[in-house]
Amino acid sequence: MFNRIFGKPKEQANASALATLDKLNETLDMLEKKEKVLDKKAAAELERAKEFSKAKNKRAAIQSLKRKKLYEQQIEQLGNFQLRIHDQMIMLEAAKATTETVDALRTGAAAMKAMQKATNIDDVDKTMDEINEQTENMKQIQDALSAPLGASADFDEDELEAELEELEGAELESQLLEPVAAPPVHPVQVPTNRLPNRPAPQKASAEEDELAALQAEMAL
DSSP, rough: HHHHHEEEEEEEEHHHHHHHHHHHHHHHHHHHHHHHHHHHHHHHHHHHHHHHHHHOOOOHHHHHHHHHHHHHHHHHHHHHHHHHHHHHHHHHHHHHHHHHHHHHHHHHHHHHHHHHHSHHOOOOOOOOHHHHHHHHHHHHHOOOOOOOOOGGGGOOOOHHHHOOOOOOHHHHHHHHSOOOOOOOOOOOOOOOOOOOOOOOOOOOOOOHHHHHHHHHHHOO
């Protein structure tokens, strides 16, 4: 059915497009070479016309100009052929790109369809229900494990919070009543220059004392 709708299979279509592009390129090269030959012939006929004109051979000069015009007409025709070939190549390359794009999109659609078949919506809903159920069960287990047991289950949370607030208030009041400690005073260190050590006066000996007493008596 796809062959009737889309033509040849992808491999054959690509091979045919490549072969056609190669053939067009060969034809284009041939036309360009032929155009160069005709350009040389037209230039040669122009030089002949100049030579015949110098030789006063008017008839021969006109014939050369006519041939030159014919070559120029062929060159113009070859130029039109080349434009047609270029246009054909552009259209063929665009068609090839379109075919490859459509084939890629078709492959992606088929892959997505296959994945959707592998993933049933009922299975997804069932899986999500199981996840939600397991999450709820785990939450109940954690709540049961965190519940107080024994004597601690009878404690009143509000009463404990009130007692904690009283303790915090008493601690704050005691901190406010404490005297403010003066900041420590650090002694200022004044640099002192050490004075040279002076010799301590020596105590007078007993002889010197006697001599001084004798001199005092003589003075009287």
